[in-house]
Each structure stands twice: as structure tokens, then as C-alpha cells.
Amino acid sequence: MKISLTLSVIILAVGFWLGATQHHKLSDLRSNHQKSLSIAEKMGVSTDFVDQKAGDKEPRRPRDQTTVDLKALISKFTALAKELVTSEDDPRLEKRTAELIKQIGRLGQGDLSKVLKTLWEDESLTLESRRNLIADTLMVLSANKPATAVALFAESSKSLEFDDITNLSFPRHWQVGQNSIPSRPWIG
Numbered sequence: 001m002k003i004s005l006t007l008s009v010i011i012l013a014v015g016f017w018l019g020a021t022q023h024h025k026l027s028d029l030r031s032n033h034q035k036s037l038s039i040a041e042k043m044g045v046s047t048d049f050v051d052q053k054a055g056d057k058e059p060r061r062p063r064d065q066t067t068v069d070l071k072a073l074i075s076k077f078t079a080l081a082k083e084l085v086t087s088e089d090d091p092r093l094e095k096r097t098a099e100l101i102k103q104i105g106r107l108g109q110g111d112l113s114k115v116l117k118t119l120w121e122d123e124s125l126t127l128e129s130r131r132n133l134i135a136d137t138l139m140v141l142s143a144n145k146p147a148t149a150v151a152l153f154a155e156s157s158k159s160l161e162f163d164d165i166t167n168l169s170f171p172r173h174w175q176v177g178q179n180s181i182p183s184r185p186w187i188g
Helices: 002-042 065-086 091-104 109-121 127-144 146-159 162-169
Strands: none
Touching (some): 065 091, 091 127, 109 146, 127 146
């Protein structure tokens, strides 16, 4: 009788200890998960693929939010391009454009491709402003994401009929496969 009672107490104690340990580990995992999401958001990395976990304080952003943001970025980009055409040599406007280009540079390759394609097809912009903006975007991108810049340049050359403007937007010696493109003076 005493042995079975002792065994029961030991089993219960081990059960409580295991339960407490697992709960502590789960709390640590949740905490690390939230920290990772927070760091990713600060770095501009999309967290749309992360499913909301039980206990998360903030709800997950809806999946179509990225598309809305992308459209907003494209419209801002084209509006700035139009302003640049009419207000040349305006340092504030150039700074805004540079900041927007850097913001666009944080997008993934698929979204960047959409931005460049939309910009290239916008006939309300002059051909020269489209060329310059696409070139500037790829130049900024080449500093931070050289592989993406190379891939987008290669894609642009084929799908956006970009080959006819290569000599204006980029130096002749720049070839697909190199890692950098000289930037314009006003892009820091």
C-alpha cells in the first residue's frame, strides 16, 4: 500500500515537473517568435506568410495588404516621376524620389518586377523619365541586393523591351552578371 502511494506521489511530481518545463519552453518559443517577427518587420521583410499563433497579441495582417501597398507605391512612384519632369534640379524632390526608390528596393523580386513593368508601361510618363527611374531603382538595388538587380536587369532586357535603352540607362560596359552599377550623384 505504502509502495503504491509513494509511486503515485512520484508519478504526480514527475508529471507536474514535466508540465511546468514544457510550459516554460512554449513561453520561450512564443517570445522568440514575436521577437523574430518584430526584427523582420523593422528590416522591411514581409511577414505575411506567418500564420497567427494562439496567444499572439496582434492579429496577422490580411494577405491582400501587400497588393494594396504595392499599388500605392507604384502610384507614388509615377506621381514623383511626373513631378521630376516638370521640376528639374529640385533637391527636395530628388531626395523624396531617392527615399521612395530605397523603399521600393526592400520589396521582393516579384513585386519589384511588377513595379518596373508598371512604370515601363505608363505612357503618361516621358520615355526618358521612365528610363531614368528604372535605371535609378536598379542602381540602388545593386548596392544592397546585387543578385536581384542582375536578375531584374536580365528580365527587363527581355520582357520590357529594355535592350533599346540600355546604352542610356547604364554604361555600355555593364553586363548581366556584374555586381554593381555606378549610381547617380544624388542617390546616397
